[in-house]
Amino acid sequence: MSVLNSKEVLQKRIAEIIEKIADYLGVNVPIPQEAVSLFDEYLGEGYTVPTAGMIEAVKLAARTEGILLDPTYTGKAMAGLIDLTRKGYFKKSDNVLFLHTGGLPGLYANMPLFLED
Incomplete structure (x- = not known):
């Protein structure tokens, strides 16, 4: 991604x-x-510009798996992985490896994006 x-x-x-x-x-x-x-397809409008998919992915990973993703790299990559999965890109027999590359300080710098209303 x-x-x-x-x-x-x-x-x-x-x-x-x-x-x-x-x-x-x-x-x-x-x-x-x-x-x-x-x-x-998951770039959005720019390198550090948030996307709706990224925000959903960061919240979902934190809520369901306890995994913190940053909004620039792993958040957008996970958004892509989630979208491809929903679209049926992967077969049930596929092995999928997601590499978490870090970047957590970016999560804290963008915390208002992830606060629940």
Whole structure:
């Protein structure tokens, strides 16, 4: 889930990183771009600009799992994961791994977004 760049920008960067890793390891295993799933639909209006989906995701994760997500990275990424799940993107047999990358100070800086009315 991208919180900053478009799919096109990320595809190029990821391809470069994969190529560098393959060179470093001395392997020649081409990885087609289609093998990497990228989503930029959850960016909203900008990098640190809140989205309704992000606010819902942060509240839901805190309320149901006791997991605190930040509003910029993990909040938007979780919003995307929730939306894709609701849309049936994943099969029941899929294993999904969500990496929580931190950023909690951003949660506290944006606390008014998450206070219940």
